[in-house]
Amino acid sequence: MRRSAGYTSIASKLTRMSVLVGATALLLAFVSFLALYIMSSRQELLRSLHTQAQILGANTSSALLFDDAASAESTLEALSNSPNIEAATLAKADGEVLATYRRPGAAPPPKVRPWSEDASSHTWTRRQKVVLAHKIIFNGRMVGIIVIRGEMTAVWQHVALYSLISAGIMVFCLLLSVALTSRLRQLLAAPVTRLSEAARAVSLKKDYSIRVPREDRQDEFSDLIDAFNEMLQQIEERDQAVREARNILEERVAERTAELQEANQELEAFAYSVAHDLRNPLEGLTNAAYLLESAPAEQLNGDAREMAGLVGVTVKRLTNVVTDLLDLSRARNVAIHREPVDLSVMAEKIETELRATEPGRHVEFAIEPGLKVIADSGLMYIVLYNLICNAWKYSSRVEKAKIEVTAVRMNGQRAICVSDNGAGFDPQFAGRLFRPFQRLHTQEEFSGTGIGLATVERIIHRHGGSIRASSKPGEGAQFCFVIPDQ
């Protein structure tokens, strides 16, 4: 809707058009009038010359017959009363000049030239002069020739005057046409202008409640305005419907979310109470299994010892699940106390801890020193433990396992990354990693509860951070998280 450089409003187009048409019509009228005037003036002059020639012929025939120059001159002298005749020559039948007339200041009298024998008269036009030669017939025979030169000077003076008057009229008419056009603009262009302004306003402000005011007149413009207004009305109604539908949907989503959250909380509360309640009996079971295993050989035969060992391992796994469940629950519910935490120190502790559990394994640890964040130290321990533990676990089948804890620049932020050179995972399932109980490997391949990464993600999110996993199968996995300082 922006007006470009070549923008011309309909109103000014209308004005231009009418002025052009008017000017053309006036000019044509003026030119044809002038042409007609000049033509008729010439005709008039010729007629007048003819008449004069005939009168002069009648009045000079005796002078011609009796060779009376004086009488002829005095007769020609009467031409001084004819303003359009400037000179004349009277010649005898044999061409000998008898008398001439010449107005003061005029060119020499015309010469007698021969012309067609049959014609009684002949005219020549030269510039603004018209020369008429006329045979003087007396009693049926030619007694002389009168040659008259008339001039169009008066005509051209009139032409100049008419041109001036016409120019005046033209200017007046053009002004009148401009004035009339402004009325026309009121009638035609004003509704269009209003429409175009309204359309521009609607497009700029996205305000569909705008309406173009309409007039009482009934024409194409009022139809157009009605249609435009109706269109706006429909858009507004549709907008309203969409808004209402969206509100209903939002309400419904909020309802469902609330319901789901409630159900979730109930589930988690249930899981927490189950885990919590299971902890004490499991402790007893662990102790009992340990005691049973470490009983003297005479009290316990081989099979029974093996069974007792199995009980111990199973109870251990169950305990892990319960611990993870409790961690998950805590990650959600516990209040966060932010404080400076040295992740490097924490990682080294975890390293020591893991090496203790499997002293036979050779894993190379590369922990960047001084990785500090401001976060809840207990929760950060859960995060690091889970990530390093996963790395430990999934690199167990690699000859030279290597685990790195480093800081990496990620999208302009400092991310802490834990990476290994273990089994890795299929990147297309990366999203599933952080869902509880979703595992990409079977229990037989790598043991695990499927809760750890869900807990990690929850803790990171609760700190307002984000976590990303990347991998290629067989090339290890990398988990990077960002914890904002606030």
Added chain:
Amino acid sequence: MMGTAWLRRAVLPGCIVWVATVGLPKCVATARTPTQYEVEAAYLVRFTEFLRFPPEIRSAPSLDICVWGEDPLERALKNLHDSEAASRQPIRTRSTQTVKDLQGCAIVYVSDSERAQMEQDLKLLEGKDLLTVSGIPGFLEHGGMIQFLLEQDHVRFAINMNAVNRTRIAVSSELIKVARNVVGGPKGSTP
């Protein structure tokens, strides 16, 4: 047109007549003067175009121009009437010796030879519907109608309208216009 051979032949005797009657200086001064007779002859014919004669003359088979006295004009006239007035009533020229001969004449040219007895001649012609023309000075004063004059080598003429008005001949105003001297006015305006 007039033949040049004829001109040469006519010039000398004409000039002699003219010198005898009008005077020497002008004849000597201009060699063209002898053509005066031709011009006068032509004028006589042309007069007929500006005159309206009584019906009996107009209805006659020919319009007669009569020469009274010795005739220096006759040959000039003979040449003229064939050419110039072919379309009109035929013009005939004849010499007249007696009053009886004047019967049927429209114009009578009184020859220069009649100079001495001009007055008696005019008395004889009086009362007839004839246009009397002559080159004799004082012709008008004695009741003649048209008298030829010489004005700056040009043949001109004077009209005595009083005399014309006594006849039934009407003169065109065009003729009066080119006349040098007009005695009396149009018909009815003079006593």
